[in-house]
Amino acid sequence: xxxxxxxxxxxxxxxxxxxxxxxxxxxxxxxxxxxxxxxxxxxxxxxxxxxxxxxxxxxxxxxxxxxxxxxxxxxxxxxxxxxxxxxxxxxxxxxxxxxxxxxxxxxxxxxxxxxxxxxxxxxxxxxxxxxxxxxxxxxxxxxxxxxxxxxxxxxxxxxxxxxxxxxxxxxxxxxxxxxxxxxxxxxxxxxxxxxxxxxxxxxxxxxxxxxxxxxxxxxxxxxxxxxxxxxxxxxxxxxxxxxxxxxxxxxxxxxxxxxxxxxxxxxxxxxxxxxxxxxxxxxxxxxxxxxxxxxxxxxxxxxxxxxxxxxxxxxxxxxxxxxxxxxxxxxxxxxxxxxxxxxxxxxxxxxxxxxxxxxxxxxxxxxxxxxxxxxxxxxxxxxxxxxxxxxxxxxxxxxxxxxxxxxxxxxxxxxxxxxxxxxxxxxxxxxxxxxxxxxxxxxxxxxxxxxxxxxxxxxxxxxxxxxxxxxxxxxxxxxxxxxxxxxxxxxxxxxxxx
Amino acid sequence: xxxxxxxxxxxxxxxxxxxxxxxxxxxxxxxxxxxxxxxxxxxxxxxxxxxxxxxxxxxxxxxxxxxxxxxxxxxxxxxxxxxxxxxxxxxxxxxxxxxxxxxxxxxxxxxxxxxxxxxxxxxxxxxxxxxxxxxxxxxxxxxxxxxxxxxxxxxxxxxxxxxxxxxxxxxxxxxxxxxxxxxxxxxxxxxxxxxxxxxxxxxxxxxxxxxxxxxxxxxxxxxxxxxxxxxxxxxxxxxxxxxxxxxxxxxxxxxxxxxxxxxxxxxxxxxxxxxxxxxxxxxxxxxxxxxxxxxxxxxxxxxxxxxxxxxxxxxxxxxxxxxxxxxxxxxxxxxxxxxxxxxxxxxxxxxxxxxxxxxxxxxxxxxxxxxxxx
Numbered sequence: 007x008x009x010x011x012x013x014x015x016x017x018x019x020x021x022x023x024x025x026x027x028x029x030x031x032x033x034x035x036x037x038x039x040x041x042x043x044x045x046x047x048x049x050x051x052x053x054x055x056x057x058x059x060x061x062x063x064x065x066x067x068x069x070x071x072x073x074x075x076x077x078x079x080x081x082x083x084x085x086x087x088x089x090x091x092x093x094x095x096x097x098x099x100x101x102x103x104x105x106x107x108x109x110x111x112x113x114x115x116x117x118x119x120x121x122x123x124x125x126x127x128x129x130x131x132x133x134x135x136x137x138x139x140x141x142x143x144x145x146x147x148x149x150x151x152x153x154x155x156x157x158x159x160x161x162x163x164x165x166x167x168x169x170x171x172x173x174x175x176x177x178x179x180x181x182x183x184x185x186x187x188x189x190x191x192x193x194x195x196x197x198x199x200x201x202x203x204x205x206x207x208x209x210x211x212x213x214x215x216x217x218x219x220x221x222x223x224x225x226x227x228x229x230x231x232x233x234x235x236x237x238x239x240x241x242x243x244x245x246x247x248x249x250x251x252x253x254x255x256x257x258x259x260x261x262x263x264x265x266x267x268x269x270x271x272x273x274x275x276x277x278x279x280x281x282x283x284x285x286x287x288x289x290x291x292x293x294x295x296x297x298x299x300x301x302x303x304x305x306x307x308x309x310x311x312x313x314x315x316x317x318x319x320x321x322x323x324x325x326x327x328x329x330x331x332x333x334x335x336x337x338x339x340x341x342x343x344x345x346x347x348x349x350x351x352x353x354x355x356x357x358x359x360x361x362x363x364x365x366x367x368x369x370x371x372x373x374x375x376x377x378x379x380x381x382x383x384x385x386x387x388x389x390x391x392x393x394x395x396x397x398x399x400x401x402x403x404x405x406x407x408x409x410x411x412x413x414x415x416x417x418x419x420x421x422x423x424x425x426x427x428x429x430x431x432x433x434x435x436x437x438x439x440x441x442x443x444x445x446x447x448x449x450x451x452x453x454x455x456x457x458x459x460x461x462x463x464x465x466x467x468x469x470x471x472x473x474x475x476x477x478x479x480x481x482x483x484x485x486x487x488x489x490x491x492x493x494x495x496x497x498x499x500x501x502x503x504x
Numbered sequence: 505x506x507x508x509x510x511x512x513x514x515x516x517x518x519x520x521x522x523x524x525x526x527x528x529x530x531x532x533x534x535x536x537x538x539x540x541x542x543x544x545x546x547x548x549x550x551x552x553x554x555x556x557x558x559x560x561x562x563x564x565x566x567x568x569x570x571x572x573x574x575x576x577x578x579x580x581x582x583x584x585x586x587x588x589x590x591x592x593x594x595x596x597x598x599x600x601x602x603x604x605x606x607x608x609x610x611x612x613x614x615x616x617x618x619x620x621x622x623x624x625x626x627x628x629x630x631x632x633x634x635x636x637x638x639x640x641x642x643x644x645x646x647x648x649x650x651x652x653x654x655x656x657x658x659x660x661x662x663x664x665x666x667x668x669x670x671x672x673x674x675x676x677x678x679x680x681x682x683x684x685x686x687x688x689x690x691x692x693x694x695x696x697x698x699x700x701x702x703x704x705x706x707x708x709x710x711x712x713x714x715x716x717x718x719x720x721x722x723x724x725x726x727x728x729x730x731x732x733x734x735x736x737x738x739x740x741x742x743x744x745x746x747x748x749x750x751x752x753x754x755x756x757x758x759x760x761x762x763x764x765x766x767x768x769x770x771x772x773x774x775x776x777x778x779x780x781x782x783x784x785x786x787x788x789x790x791x792x793x794x795x796x797x798x799x800x801x802x803x804x805x806x807x808x809x810x811x812x813x814x815x816x817x818x819x820x821x822x823x824x825x826x827x828x829x830x831x832x833x834x835x836x837x838x839x840x841x842x843x844x845x846x847x848x849x850x851x852x853x854x855x856x857x858x859x860x861x862x863x864x865x866x867x868x869x870x871x872x873x874x875x876x877x878x
Contacts, residue, residue, distance in 0.1 A: 205841030206830035224862050225829075353862050363771065369633040369662050373693070376861065392863030394829040456853055478842075493846035496853070497830065501861045 007031075009096035012110040013089035014133055015081045016126040018292050018332070018339035019259045021133035025075045026086065028093040033069035039090075041074030044082045053084070053115045054091045061119035061167045066098040080336070082291050085124040088113035088143065091166055103173045105141075109161075110134040113145040119166035121145035128258035131155040149182030151263050154254065187250040188269025191240050195270070198237045198409040203400025207234055210391040210498060212412055215241045216419040217477030218432035220325075220347035220386055222310070222379075222500065225393030227357045231350035232275075234393075235306040238348060239271040240409035242304075243417040249302045252342060256301055260294060272303030274345075278312040282320040287341055292332040297324055300345035310349040311378040318383050321347075325386050347386065351379060388434060388470055390500040419480040433477045441469040444476045449489035457496055471499050507585045507614060512572045514588030514607035515712075519575070520548055520567045522685075522715035527556035532720040540720035541727045541753065545603040582687040582713030585614045597622040600757055601731040605710035608728075611686040612706035616655060616677055622734035622759065625655040625679070626793055629729065629747040630664025630739035635772050636866055638664055638740030640858055641764055643671035644869035645737065648790030650676025652805055657681060657733050659725060660694055660701070664739045664747075669701055678705040681729045683721035687713040726750040735760035735797050737787050741775035748775055751784075760796050762787040789869050812854075812872070815839075819847040820856055820872060828864040 008029050014021040037051045058065045072090055074081050089111040095101035112130050114122040124130075127148035132155050134142045141159035144152045149162030161179045163169065171177035201208060207223070211234055214221040223231040245253065253272060257263040276285060276296040287295035297305060307313060324330045328344040353359035354367045355375050367375075423432050427440065446454070454475075458468055472487075475495035479487045487495075508515075521528075521544075531554060532540045543551060548567070552560040579586055587593035588607040595617050598604040610617065626649050630638055646656045646668035656672035658665040660680040672678035680701045684690045686709040689698035701707055710728065711721065726749045730736055736754035738761075741747040755761050762785040766773020780786060785796040794803045812820065822833045834844040848865060851857045855870045 203835060204831050205834045205839075206845060207841075209841035209845065353864075359862075359864075363769065370693075373662070380861065390863045392829045392831075394831050397835060400835065453850075453853065460853065460855075490842075490846050493849040494842050495849075497845035497849035501859055501863070 007097045007099060009093045009106065011089040011093040011096070011106055012134075012137070012139060013086050013112050014110065014130045015079065015086070016083060016129065016259060017079075017337070018287075018341055019126075019129060019256060019294060019298075020339070021126060021130040022079060023133060023137050024079070024081060024086065024089075026089045026093045027073040027075060028090065028097040029071045029073075030066050030068050030094070030097045035067045035069065037070045037072075039072045039074070041072075041077045042080045043074060044080065046084045047074070047081050047086055050084065050087045050090055050115075053087050053117060054094065056117040057087075057091060057115040057119040057166050058094070060117060061165065063095060063100055063166075064098070066094075068098075070094065070097075078336075080291060083125065084114040084122075085112045085126075085130070087115040088121065088145075088163070088166075091115060092143075092169060095169070101170060101173055108139065109141045109143060110137070110139040111143040113143070113148075113163065115166060121147075121163055121165060123147035125261040126259040127152045128154055128255050128263070131158060131160065132255075134158055146182075150185040151254070151258055153182045153184040154187070154251065185254070185263070187247070187254055189244040189247065189250050191270030196236050196240060198241055198407065198412055199405040201230060201234055201237060201406045202403050203396050203406075204230060204234075204393070207391055207393055208406060208412075209494075210389055211238060211241065212416065213474065213477055213481065213498060214238070214346070214348070214389055215412075216416045216433075216481050217388075217423070217473065218346055218434040219388035219474065219477065220434070221349070221389045221391065222387045223348075223350045223391045223393050224353055224379075225350075226359055226362075226395055227352060229393040229395050231393055232306075232308055235304070235308070235348045235350060236273060236275070237409065238304050238306075238346070239273045241412040241416055242271050242346070243413065243420050245271060245302060253302050256294060256298055256342075260299065262299075272300055273306065274300040274303065275306040275308060278307070278309045279314075280317055281314070282317045285317045286320045286324055286330050286343070287332055290334065292334065292339055294341050295330070297321060297330060297343040297345060298341045301342050303345055305345045305347055307347070307349040310351040310383070311375050315378070321383065322386065325383075347383070349383070349387065384500070385466070387500050388474060389498045391498070415481060418483070419477065422480045422483075423477075433473050433480070436469075436473050436476070438465070438469050441472040441476070444472050445486035446472075446475075446492070447486050447488050450475065450487045450492035453489055453492045453496065467499070471495050474498055508576050508579055509591045509593050510586040510588035510607045511590050512570075512575060514590065515575045515586060515609075516567045516570055517548060517606040518609060518710055518712045519570055520552070520563070521710065522712050523563055523566065524551065524555050525716060525718045525721070528720050529718045531555050540724045541603050543720075544605075544724055544727075578713060579609065582611070582685070584609050584611045584686055584713050586610070587614075587617060593617050595620040595732055597625070597732045597734070598728065601727060603727060604731060605728060608708050608710060609686050609712060610706050610708040612702040613677075613704075614706065616679055616706045617708070620655060620732070622732070623797060624653075625657050625733035626797070627657040627729045627733040627736040627750065627754070628664065628668035628739060629658065629726075629736060629741075629750045630668075630776075631741045631745055631747065631772055632662040632664075633742075633772070634663035634667070634740045635770070636860055636864065637766065638764075638772060639667040640866050640868060642667035642739045645739070645764075645787070645790055645793070646671025646678070647675045648805060648869065649793060650674075650678060652676075652790060652794060652803060654794075655679055655705075655733075657729055659683075659722075659729060660690070660698060660707070662691060662693075666694060666697055668739075669697060669705075673700050673704050679732070680705070680707045681725045681732070682707060682709040682717075683711075683725040684717035685709060685711050685713045685715040688715070688717075690717050722746060723749050727753045730754035730759060731757055733759065735762055735785075735793060737762040737764065737793060738776045738779055738784075739764045740766060740772045742771055743774045743778065745775055751775075751779060760785060762793060762796060764788075789871065815843075816847050816851055817872075819844065820851055820867075823851075823857060823865055824867050828866060830865075833865075
């Protein structure tokens with residue numbers, strides 16, 4: 007007999023529909039899976055066989071062929087176990103489930119027949135809805151995240167044994183509670199109040215957050231660079247509901263949603279030995295990288311000069327476009343990655359800085375080290391903050407302004423930008439044409455013109471100064487950029503002169 | 505542009521030195537080739553006999569075989585020009601030195617050498633491993649001296665040399681003296697600087713085009729640098745620095761010797777501080793150099809600039825007292841971060857401060873307007 011069931015395979019962040027066809031007929035007993043299965047799918051044979059037997063079903067001693075269609079698509083992961091088991095039960099006549107063709111199933115099976123959580127349940131539930139399925143059967147642990155998708159019934163299944171109850175109508179599953187998507191970071195997380203003293207660094211962080219400007223901090227180890235960077239998400243405006251869903255979808259596809267979502271904007275801090283594929287995504291099948299995991303949040307590159315050059319080069323185009331394209335012979339995937347770039351570096355290889363008499367770095371080594379700063383990502387960085395070792399008075403002093411207050415100002419500045427530039431956009435994304443339309447007071451224009459003439463700025467540096475000044479003016483709530491705001495912007499801007 | 509104003513005998517000497525490179529390297533041992541200026545006093549025959557006795561005849565034969573046409577063609581191919589001690593383009597300062605090079609081969613603007621007398625040139629030397637203070641001072645000295653009409657002479661090396669050249673290129677004329685052929689950028693990292701000096705100044709050397717640098721050739725080029733200029737200024741150097749060779753050679757020639765004072769705790773300023781203790785001229789700015797070379801008050805460098813308002817003056821004071829970051833200034837003066845940032849940006853625009861690409865501020869040599877009271 008023949009039976010079919012619907013399931014999905016995860017491809018990047020998207021779920022692709024797969025039809026499971028199971029044929030059971032007389033012949034030498036055997037169990038074959040065809041249709042480009044990867045190793046995990048092929049091993050479903052053993053899991054399904056054991057799960058059926060241990061749940062009291064009979065494993066048919068006949069010839070079983072499972073075909074996964076479309077045959078051209080590579081199927082990956084253990085999420086097809088449940089659909090194969092259900093179709094097998096139906097084909098062997100042990101389960102009379104006329105609704106099987108109208109529901110979608112996804113889940114991994116344990117040998118005792120219980121279900122195990124899978125990656126990407128959120129994307130799968132969405133794809134099931136798009137595909138017109140009435141309901142989706144998922145492992146109980148994935149229930150809350152699948153329930154985020156409205157317009158489709160979610161059936162949380164804890165074991166294969168419950169399937170017959172479901173079909174017989176003996177069990178009326180209730181829709182699980184949807185996973186709460188925290189738009190804001192949980193209270194008690196890292197707070198900007200921990201940054202004591204260092205008023206300029208705080209200002210740089212605030213401007214970076216307000217305008218979405220990328221930030222480079224340079225200073226000796228222990229000066230508070232990492233501390234400052236990890237506080238940045240807490241002063242960014244709360245996620246919009248749509249954005250939170252995007253973040254959750256990425257977390258789900260990477261299997262990070264099971265359990266609790268931390269809430270708020272993601273903060274990713276990859277180690278500097280990361281490969282290009284690890285940073286922007288890649289591999290076969292392509293998996294999202296750190297840049298995608300940092301979507302709508304902060305990507306922090308500590309020790310920027312130690313990163314592999316090819317990894318940083320790979321980050322350039324995604325940074326500009328807000329998405330990563332991974333092309334493979336079979337297909338091309340686009341993964342979102344709109345993040346804020348924050349980087350930190352030491353002033354020289356030993357970290358002390360050449361002003362320190364103990365710095366033993368050879369000039370050529372320092373030059374090569376700093377050369378890495380000016381190559382790679384430098385032209386994508388707007389703000390440069392020199393961080394100094396906090397003094398004893400700073401460390402012992404009063405706690406700084408808490409994140410909530412700063413976030414209030416940042417949110418107001420972002421609103422002004424959206425009103426001017428359109429929804430979801432910020433000053434850092436202004437095109438050169440838009441940047442040159444910024445309203446400038448005459449003193450501010452004079453300051454900029456003087457700098458332009460004196461230091462032979464490039465056009466790009468000129469626009470960068472304008473964008474920064476506009477953000478500072480938005481923070482101050484002034485209609486035109488004043489001289490003081492322009493001066494602050496000129497101080498914050500990254501220097502491109504050697 | 506390629507113009508050969510040197511006699512073939514003097515040019516052959518240059519080619520001989522290039523051939524002798526590895527031999528002299530072996531003989532001129534000791535403190536990094538310090539004997540090389542001594543060796544270079546010798547005549548061709550004696551030099552070859554000392555450096556390469558086994559192949560002396562062979563080398564001299566090869567040199568004799570170089571005819572005038574070949575030499576000229578080599579120079580033209582490398583876009584070089586040449587002058588020699590018997591010609592008119594030869595800088596006057598070199599005639600004072602007993603061990604002066606027979607010929608100078610150059611690239612760039614040959615008019616820089618035309619009538620160049622010691623009182624028209626200043627040599628700036630110093631550590632390759634200079635601090636940001638040393639680099640900034642070298643740059644400013646280079647800029648101001650070149651603006652005052654001086655030719656700034658240096659050696660194209662890392663650190664102080666490069667900064668002096670860069671400063672001078674901004675406002676005037678500069679000569680780079682190399683320890684290899686003038687068509688070779690050494691160190692290679694300074695290729696673009698070498699090109700700029702070729703375009704806006706001149707690169708000279710006693711070695712023929714294509715000659716490789718040897719350890720001994722750097723003390724040798726130092727004697728040219730010392731002799732070309734009326735004053736040698738040491739910006740920053742450790743106690744055993746090659747810059748001191750230049751300083752000693754300059755003193756031996758009776759040239760003025762200047763040194764830029766630095767912190768007494770800084771190893772990088774140890775040598776200039778020692779020179780000052782030994783009676784060298786104190787160089788705090790370009791005016792000190794002009795006064796020492798030409799007589800006090802003969803030539804004045806004018807600085808415009810109106811008085812600073814009190815807040816800017818206070819921020820400038822904080823940088824002068826050793827702060828280098830915006831946070832440091834804010835903490836010292838009790839300013840808010842944005843106010844300190846704005847003040848620093850204004851001071852940078854006015855030219856009183858320089859900001860490194862690491863974001864650290866340092867004081868430039870531009871004197872603060874009078875009546876600031878810091």
